[in-house]
Amino acid sequence: MLSYRHGYHAGNYADVLKHAILLQTLKLLHKKDKPLVYIDTHAGAGGYALTDEFAQKTGEYLEGVAKLWNAPDLPESLNDYLAAVKHFNGGEEELSLYPGSPALMDMELREKDRMVLHELHGTDYLLLDEYFSGDKQVKVIKGDGLKGLIAAVPPLERRGLVLIDPSYEIKTDYQDVAQAIIKAHKRFATGVFMLWYPVVDRAQTESMLSLLAQSGIKRQLRIEQALEADSDEFGMTAAGLWVINPPWQLDEIATEMLTCLQTKLGRQGGKVSVKWEVGE
16 A cells, blocks of 8 residues: 555656646646646656666656657647656756656646645655745645545636546555546536546456546546557556546647657557547
């Protein structure tokens, strides 16, 4: 329990998809001048060193962000994402640092916006709290992010982007996540909810997503990249984002982005998908 550390997976292909889409979602929401809140239920440490033992042990970033680092002919959405990662690296030519979701969002936060970040892992919480020490726009909370989400909505701003990015360490996480989102949506029906999900056991993942699709909630978009065909073997074969209330044009941006990611990061047998699972 609570053994998961995202440092092992920072910058992998799933992070590329998650963070590039997250960034574009915030940019689209910023087209309206009104303030908003960003809520992260599983915020992690804030940022990661790709030179440390965690990242070096798996080398997952080498098959993710590293392959895009100097790649030509990328769509604007991926160039925006890389610009943010390069900014986090201090403009250095060598890739050595990777921003977690909170650091990425912090780069785009306007003075009128704020962030609420939840993290339960003791070490990662301390790192996150230190990262945002003194920042009055950011509230860092040590605790269960799913329970914290319910307490955080509806926000005073009445506009918000919520990222739910659990570790799925235990099987009940899948059901708990779906139920928490449904409950939070009842309290904050206009919010943008973005759920990251892995595909290790396709049936298990689809069971969770079916709960959301059959909940009666409108406007649910699936964005998924599979590196290879589903398998009974150990390991993640695909990852995706399930977005409730995506802002206008996110589906078009995601389609262009994933078409490129499939050529840059995909493998034989892989595929990408952008699909409205539930319409208006």
